Amino acid sequence: MALTTPRTMPGVLELLPREQIAFQRMLDAIRRGFEVYGFLPVETPAIEFADILLTKGGGETERQVYFVQSTGALEQSGKPEHALRFDLTVPLARYVAEHERDLAFPFRRYQMQRVYRGERAQRGRFREFYQCDIDVIGKDGLSIRYDAEIPAVIHAVFRALDIGAFTIWLNNRKLMRGFFEGLGIEDGEQQMLVLREVDKLVKRGADYVRGVLTGEAFGLSGEVADRIMRFAEVRSTSLADAHAKLAALGSGTQTFEQGRAELAEVLETVAAFGVPESVFALNLSIARGLDYYTGTVYETTLNDHPGIGSICSGGRYDNLAANYTKSRLPGVGISIGLTRLFWQLREAGLLKAADSTVQVLVTQMDPAQLPACLAIARELRDAGIATEIALEGGKLGKQLKYADRAGIRFAVVAGEQELAREAVAVKDLRRGDQFEVARAELVKTLRVELAQERVTRT
């Protein structure tokens, strides 16, 4: 029979088991952080009606959407009715609008699922990737204090992920727009366009952005461009410094003053949430490209790896679901693109190799000892210790090699001699040593060893 070459589509990250375990531990840590901060789980279908996903009618988004058709629909060759979600925000908007009467507001949800984008195949670009999102959605209104809680969640999650020092950068769209307004850029559309150029500062550099702003498209004077560049250079080094730098901006339009007041309150409250001052800072270059942010905006970067870019971004929006409901639903949220982050950490050599989820291999050489092996495994499993049994048997050396290769720490050997002494041998493959323990003490002993390991790890 002709073989089909086993392969996956470009732009997906498929992991070997030990990588998958490392990935799963990150997912678990993020979920634990989200839950401890009082967010509720939501999952939505990967397939949505195309008209739900594409209410904005085209553009970049539509070009990247994957449409879904069953064989029957394909044969009728009409316009596809269904498509795969390209983010978790549009499905959230649809979910909240659809279930509005059944939800309690403020509605705090977390969602950790894969999303799909028909990107061109390119290194580091993913067509399928995990997003880990939280949002707080209010009905009619939502206190700005929620904007300050978000960095507390980010802090808890990235501390738990243990991938090095990081900084949560804050800015405010009203402050930016008000600042542009004060420079004579009064049109809202034009403000957004300037804001998008500022958003390119890190990627394209100051010279490029200044050039665009003073070029044909914008036609700003060199002086105005310089003022924008100086504004975008503002960073704070402490909470007091942030307040001082906000004050030093001078007075401005109503929008500007509203943005400054919001930002000052958010920064103050972030500190009250217990986030260390070393972890968050003002950064007036943070803009976020998306139109729908209206107030606070966030980015998070790894201090030692600025090249990785923002690993967690988001902001405040005025109205989540205007396309689906007349209710006004303001909210604030962030998203972690975990697949890309994992890939980048791996590329940068920052991922620690994960041990196996399997903690013990019960070896087995002689069918006569099989019942004893099964009894040992049962006790370990009943005690919650993840246990594999070498049911195939064979040479002990081969079984130990298998355990070592698989990242299993302990191998239990219960041969005729050991069992005659009512004992078992335990090989610690990580430490490379071995000890004998009374058969009746095995579970207790391994429990203690594994608990110590957990303590050492954290």
Added chain:
Amino acid sequence: MALTTPRTMPGVLELLPREQIAFQRMLDAIRRGFEVYGFLPVETPAIEFADILLTKGGGETERQVYFVQSTGALEQSGKPEHALRFDLTVPLARYVAEHERDLAFPFRRYQMQRVYRGERAQRGRFREFYQCDIDVIGKDGLSIRYDAEIPAVIHAVFRALDIGAFTIWLNNRKLMRGFFEGLGIEDGEQQMLVLREVDKLVKRGADYVRGVLTGEAFGLSGEVADRIMRFAEVRSTSLADAHAKLAALGSGTQTFEQGRAELAEVLETVAAFGVPESVFALNLSIARGLDYYTGTVYETTLNDHPGIGSICSGGRYDNLAANYTKSRLPGVGISIGLTRLFWQLREAGLLKAADSTVQVLVTQMDPAQLPACLAIARELRDAGIATEIALEGGKLGKQLKYADRAGIRFAVVAGEQELAREAVAVKDLRRGDQFEVARAELVKTLRVELAQERVTRT
């Protein structure tokens, strides 16, 4: 602006948060069971190359596949290159063949992901649903002992799910085929067709199946049909009874004897794994429709809800990935269709309402007390207690109502009076009582309460 009606495609199960929490707890329990039994996590992309998914070339499967196309591909209107997986077995075969050199065999993987089928919209039929699969894949060979470990995992998982008494039914394809052979049905294809009719016994009844077997399509004599029906009626009530009933079948062909020996060994070893005799039994009507099973087959039913049908099925197969590799990869595995199971349990009123993942609501009425509230929440969260803060403020009654509606058990009230006494009030919304505790004792007290709750639950 014209609103788009928020809605989901028929055939998906979208849950409200408290239902999602119940669902997530089931997923977690299954995953814990799989991991304790030494299975490793694998995730594969939802989108696969269509030629990978459809190697068998058409039939029922192809009609149900969802094809995936980006806008660009749609415009070129060629044959779709990509499709969504319809199960986790084909992606497993592709995964093992693709990563063969990087995997250690026997390869024990679990996979819990959604799959997609273009079913006609119908109550209780899902187009997107979770499958929770385990498989053990050997290279060249795989001990039959693994067939006996599978029921041990099923037992652990369904005991943990706590959805009532269940029975794991076992049969063996070789025994069935050998039995048919002994009745003169020697053609392999014909044996499969008879086997599929036997598989319909529960759904269609004995009269129907007997009618088909003696009808035009099969043309079996009444006597042969009766012997098949009597064979399929065999059930055991204990391990000894299973052995007795296997022995009572009389002697048969080589295939028959091989099947009987396998089944006897599997049953004996299942007991050695510690699975209570009340939980597993011989059932010679279990056939499983799929062609690719070659030995042991399993089904699992809820004793008090036979109408729900099998909630966990699978079996042994000779060669997992013949379409993708020349290596022979025999294996054994099972699948739990969790979305359907959850839906059926809900329909049958068997689902307990889940509490919120949020354990404590810190109420807040007066902005002057906000820092105190944030400090309380921080301590609770640092102690791993899932905590929400009523940042919006407002009337206490409204905040308590919110907590109650959301299924949050404890509300902490730290008003001016309480704080002056260095105390906080705790309302237990489940018990409907209230107590005051010293501010410094709050975390410890709630930790104890929540630990007791966990103990009571299990």
